[in-house]
Structures are given as C-alpha cells and as structure tokens.
Amino acid sequence: MLTSSQIPVSLEALRFRKLSSESAWILAMACRLAGEPAGATSEALSAWGFESGEFFVNGQARGFLAARGDVILLAFALDDDQIRGRESLTVERPQGEVSAPAYHAFAEVEEIIRSALRILEAKDKVLWVAGHGPGGAVAIIAAAELEGEFPIAVLQTYNPSCAGKFPFADWFDAKFLGRSYRFEAAGDRIFSVPPGFKQVQQLVRIDLGEAGEEEQDAPVLPPQPLDLYIAKLREQVETERLKRRPPTTMPD
Numbered sequence: 022m023l024t025s026s027q028i029p030v031s032l033e034a035l036r037f038r039k040l041s042s043e044s045a046w047i048l049a050m051a052c053r054l055a056g057e058p059a060g061a062t063s064e065a066l067s068a069w070g071f072e073s074g075e076f077f078v079n080g081q082a083r084g085f086l087a088a089r090g091d092v093i094l095l096a097f098a099l100d101d102d103q104i105r106g107r108e109s110l111t112v113e114r115p116q117g118e119v120s121a122p123a124y125h126a127f128a129e130v131e132e133i134i135r136s137a138l139r140i141l142e143a144k145d146k147v148l149w150v151a152g153h154g155p156g157g158a159v160a161i162i163a164a165a166e167l168e169g170e171f172p173i174a175v176l177q178t179y180n181p182s183c184a185g186k187f188p189f190a191d192w193f194d195a196k197f198l199g200r201s202y203r204f205e206a207a208g209d210r211i212f213s214v215p216p217g218f219k220q221v222q223q224l225v226r227i228d229l230g231e232a233g234e235e236e237q238d239a240p241v242l243p244p245q246p247l248d249l250y251i252a253k254l255r256e257q258v259e260t261e262r263l264k265r266r267p268p269t270t271m272p273d
Contacts, residue, residue, distance in 0.1 A: 046254040052153035056098035082126040099155035109215040117189030123158035157181020183218040190219035209246035
C-alpha cells in the first residue's frame with residue numbers, strides 16, 4: 022500500500038478539469054492525507070510536487086489546501102463522531118437547508134480557506150475539492166459556498182454522508198452538472214439518509230473485487246475503506262497505462 026507521502030501519478034492529471042482514474046486516485050489519496058496529523062502534511066505535499074500548502078485544524082474540521090502552478094487542491098476530513106446523533110439537524114442557506122454538522126465544520130475554517138484562495142488568485146485557476154465520508158459532506162457544502170467567488174473545476178467525494186435536503190440537492194446537481202462525482206464501493210459503510218435529505222453528485226460505482234477481499238495473512242484489523250478505494254483506483258490506472266503502451270515489435 023502506498024503511503025500518503027507518495028503521489029500516485031503526475032499532478033498534470035489535475036490540469037484537465039475532467040474525471041479520470043488518475044484524478045480519482047490522487048483525490049482519494051488527498052482525502053486520506055486530510056485526516057492525518059498536521060506534522061506529516063507539509064512533507065507529504067512537498068513530496069507530491071506541490072509548491073505551497075496549508076493544513077488547517079480548527080474545531081471539527083481538518084484538511085489542507087495545496088497549490089502548484091495553476092492547480093489548487095482542497096481536501097476535507099471529519100470524524101464520524103462529529104455528526105453522530107445530529108444527522109438530521111439543518112442550517113438554512115440560500116441554496117436550501119444543509120447538514121448543520123457539515124456546515125459548521127466548514128464555517129470554522131471558511132475564512133482561512135477564502136483568504137488563502139484569494140492570495141493564490143484561485144478564481145483564475147483549476148480548483149479541485151475532495152472529501153471522504155462526513156468530510157465529503159463538508160466538501161460538498163464548501164463547493165456550494167465557494168462557487169460564487171471561486172469557481173470549482175471538479176468536486177469528487179468518496180461515500181459522503183448527506184449534505185442537504187431536496188431543495189439544496191436539486192440546486193446543487195443543476196449547478197455542478199458535469200463536474201461533480203460521488204464514488205461508492207461495496208465494503209464501505211452506507212450512511213443513513215435522514216428524512217427529507219437527498220444525496221447529490223453523479224454516482225460512480227467502484228467494484229472492489231479482489232481489492233476488497235481479505236487475504237489469509239491479513240492483519241486482524243481490515244484496511245480502512247478509503248484504502249480499498251485507493252487500491253482499486255491504482256489498479257485501474259495501471260491497467261489503463263498498459264492499454265496505452267505501444268505494442269512491442271519482434272525483430273526481423
């Protein structure tokens with residue numbers, strides 16, 4: 022398994038503003054990095070090839086914002102216990118009612134993020150946003166809140182909890198059509214959908230296949246579901262590379 026300090030593919034994959042196995046792999050790795058201790062983050066982002074980065078921990082929310090050239094990556098993490106028991110609580114926003122725990126997590130770091138994006142002149146760059154699980158709901162709300170000032174190129178989440186009610190979901194899917202994707206895979210936990218809530222984004226299903234099967238010598242604790250996404254996406258990238266490789270010719 023790759024560590025979070027190892028970038029899976031070239032960051033050039035993020036310049037093209039489109040869904041690909043490579044971009045999905047990078048953002049899944051970013052989601053894992055977003056939940057790691059702050060001390061390791063700067064080293065990891067530098068190893069990835071980012072020129073600048075900022076890791077934020079403020080109250081509930083954790084994550085980072087990193088930049089390289091005309092590409093900016095914003096990733097969020099939020100623990101399950103931050104939303105447990107409060108899944109149905111909402112906050113009224115111009116786009117509709119949204120999850121209160123996810124919104125408050127974003128609000129705690131919003132000014133830090135907006136200030137950094139302004140310094141980076143992000144409105145003229147390629148901005149990617151990502152999150153896994155409850156962090157995915159924060160990423161969705163962040164995209165909705167930032168969109169007016171900083172257009173989002175692509176939003177990718179991995180089995181996110183629900184971010185909002187039906188009016189918000191309808192607004193979101195119309196606004197982010199063609200640039201917002203929700204990855205789900207067997208083996209990951211399924212978050213409950215509170216009454217009146219609705220999942221958003223275009224669904225991309227991942228068949229974990231062998232990547233989700235426990236090996237005979239596996240440790241007692243199975244890999245975290247996000248690691249299974251990363252393993253499967255890595256497999257897809259390597260398969261696509263082999264298909265693109267020119268055929269070898271036999272000597273005369």
